[in-house]
Amino acid sequence: MRDLNFRPKAFLFDLNGTMINDMEYHTMAWYSIMTEDLGSDLDYASVKKEMYGKNHEVLERVFGKDKFSQEEIERLSVEKEKRYQEGYLPNLALLPGLNNFLDRAKAAKIPMAIGSAAIPFNIDFVVDGLNIRHYLDAIVSADDVQMSKPDPETFLKAAAALGISAADCLVFEDAPKGVESALNAGMQCLVLTTTHAVEEFDGYPNILGYITDYNDAKLNLLF
Structure with missing residues (x-):
């Protein structure tokens, strides 16, 4: 000290x-969505650097402020948290x-x-x-x-x-x-x-x- x-x-x-x-599981969930669902070519390290703030802020930093509608942001956020919890629950x-x-x-x-x-x-x-x-x-x-x-x-x-x-x-x-x-x-x-x-x-x-x-x-x- x-x-x-x-x-x-x-x-x-x-x-x-x-x-x-659990930060690895948050990163893996976002990485999955950004690359598999949204077609981004970001690597894992690039996604990891964005792992702070609210979900809509993460999406805005990576894809720009006007890329998604509020409805799309909410849908992606729910899906991200679902994947995070499913992945992390066995290790909670x-x-x-x-x-x-x-x-x-x-x-x-x-x-x-x-x-x-x-x-x-x-x-x-x-x-x-x-x-x-x-x-x-x-x-x-x-x-x-x-x-x-x-x-x-x-x-x-x-x-x-x-x-x-x-x-x-x-x-x-x-x-x-x-x-x-x-x-x-x-x-x-x-x-x-x-x-x-x-x-x-x-x-x-x-x-x-x-x-x-x-x-x-x-x-x-x-x-």
């Missing part, structure tokens, strides 16, 4: 790649050590929230599928915000829902855009290296450290 004196009063979790290791699991970490935080009466660009359909799939709703004091989804990460709205709304100041929150993230969102919200961040290499986070001054999962001994410093 960079700042050994920081004792957060709340934990804010991104979901995908942070509480669960919390990251190693997270269950124990959630227990410790709950016992220490540290409020916790999810701040994610996922839609409620996918958040419920994870939260209820893994029976972790009782740990959470708030959930902010894609449907709750106007602006996606790296805008700070998601994490600021999560902090407000908990009644905790931004400066007292610690964000757990796995993506550079999420770390930037936390920075814009005035929040410190711990990075899970499930999806991106450490080198991809160069230049973010709000990162306290990097962990591969929640068994990392550095987390003991938070309590």
Whole structure:
């Protein structure tokens, strides 16, 4: 930990790649749709780079703003989430050590929230599928915000829902855009290296450290 004196009063979790290791399944679902259904010649690595924000934002970044009607966007989004859930369900699991970490935080009466660009359909799939709703004091989804990460709205709304100041929150993230969102919200961040290499986070001054999962001994410093 960079700042050994920081004792957060709340934990804010991104979901995908942070509480669960599922980003590969999101990428595979979009890759399937973009190449097989939509005839794109994008390679897998190019699709992976677009894996942030709301579904319509992903489509707009890849194909342009006026390519699809709202009805087509909704249809493609539903199909993408269907393929994602079907692919990931057999492997649905919390990251190693997270269950124990959630227990410790709950016992220490540290409020916790999810701040994610996922839609409620996918958040419920994870939260209820893994029976972790009782740990959470708030959930902010894609449907709750106007602006996606790296805008700070998601994490600021999560902090407000908990009644905790931004400066007292610690964000757990796995993506550079999420770390930037936390920075814009005035929040410190711990990075899970499930999806991106450490080198991809160069230049973010709000990162306290990097962990591969929640068994990392550095987390003991938070309590």
